[in-house]
Amino acid sequence: MLVRRTLPGRDVRSVGPWCFVDHYGPTRPPGASVMDVPPHPHTGLQTVSWLLQGTVEHLDSLGSRATIRPGELNLMTSGHGIAHSEESAGAVVPLHGVQLWVALPDSDRHQAPHFEHHADLPTWSDGPMRATVLLGTIDGASSPARTYSPVVGAELRLSASSRGRVPLDAGFEHAVLLLAGSATADGVPLDAGSLLYLGGSRTELALTADSAATVLLLGGAPFEEDLLMWWNFVGRSHDEITQARAEWAAGPNARFGSVIGHNGERLAAPALPTTTLKARPRRRPTAGG
Numbered sequence: 651m652l653v654r655r656t657l658p659g660r661d662v663r664s665v666g667p668w669c670f671v672d673h674y675g676p677t678r679p680p681g682a683s684v685m686d687v688p689p690h691p692h693t694g695l696q697t698v699s700w701l702l703q704g705t706v707e708h709l710d711s712l713g714s715r716a717t718i719r720p721g722e723l724n725l726m727t728s729g730h731g732i733a734h735s736e737e738s739a740g741a742v743v744p745l746h747g748v749q750l751w752v753a754l755p756d757s758d759r760h761q762a763p764h765f766e767h768h769a770d771l772p773t774w775s776d777g778p779m780r781a782t783v784l785l786g787t788i789d790g791a792s793s794p795a796r797t798y799s800p801v802v803g804a805e806l807r808l809s810a811s812s813r814g815r816v817p818l819d820a821g822f823e824h825a826v827l828l829l830a831g832s833a834t835a836d837g838v839p840l841d842a843g844s845l846l847y848l849g850g851s852r853t854e855l856a857l858t859a860d861s862a863a864t865v866l867l868l869g870g871a872p873f874e875e876d877l878l879m880w881w882n883f884v885g886r887s888h889d890e891i892t893q894a895r896a897e898w899a900a901g902p903n904a905r906f907g908s909v910i911g912h913n914g915e916r917l918a919a920p921a922l923p924t925t926t927l928k929a930r931p932r933r934r935p936t937a938g939g
């Protein structure tokens with residue numbers, strides 16, 4: 651399955667607390683795309699699972715079992731540690747979706763893990779443009795999903811040959827990613843393979859669509875804590891990452907538990923690099939910003 655990883659980028663490593671963006675599918679011909687991600691651990695983040703097409707079943711070490719469909723949100727807060735698996739389910743159709751991570755601030759990253767499924771998210775419209783709010787708020791339309799730092803995430807849908815404006819929080823930085831169709835953001839043509847970073851101090855974003863388009867809007871207050879992202883862990887120091895890796899490698903334990911209902915193998919952690927892992931700022935230092 652084609653996966654386009656657009657965050658972290660070389661220069662822009664996070665947008666608000668959003669620190670990881672994978673856009674996958676749709677794979678053609680139909681039937682070729684199946685997701686089967688065996689049990690694996692996470693620390694220090696929230697995973698956001700969002701689909702445009704297909705069905706995915708989530709299982710985790712808390713005993714959560716949640717099937718997501720397009721328009722529904724799975725939000726898993728790993729806190730100190732959790733393990734989960736994700737597999738396609740239901741009718742075989744090309745899977746199309748995004749897998750996103752939100753970094754937890756230091757004050758909240760050691761908490762106990764929890765899982766939320768939201769099937770009824772708020773929407774906000776500007777003429778033919780319709781926004782579904784995954785996280786945060788757009789013009790008073792607030793997602794019920796629990797968050798830990800100022801953040802916004804929304805799916806924007808435009809019909810063919812339409813335009814719309816979405817209000818933005820000027821204290822946030824923002825980025826957009828084209829998920830389907832063809833569209834421009836403030837006149838800039840969007841590409842499915844790259845995140846368009848919009849910077850901060852914006853009060854609105856103008857979108858136009860040629861064909862019907864779906865655009866992902868991500869933003870938040872600039873995340874000022876340096877992050878160390880390695881494999882499925884978000885931490886702050888080499889020792890923390892080494893510790894998390896060792897605890898996962900040791901087998902089922904109090905920190906990561908077992909993915910209840912999954913009978914297959916768990917993912918093995920890759921070898922650590924021989925160099926010391928270092929936390930990095932949100933921007934590559936030479937890139938400014």
Ligand code: MN
Pocket residue numbers: 690692697734882
């Ligand atoms: Mn995961």
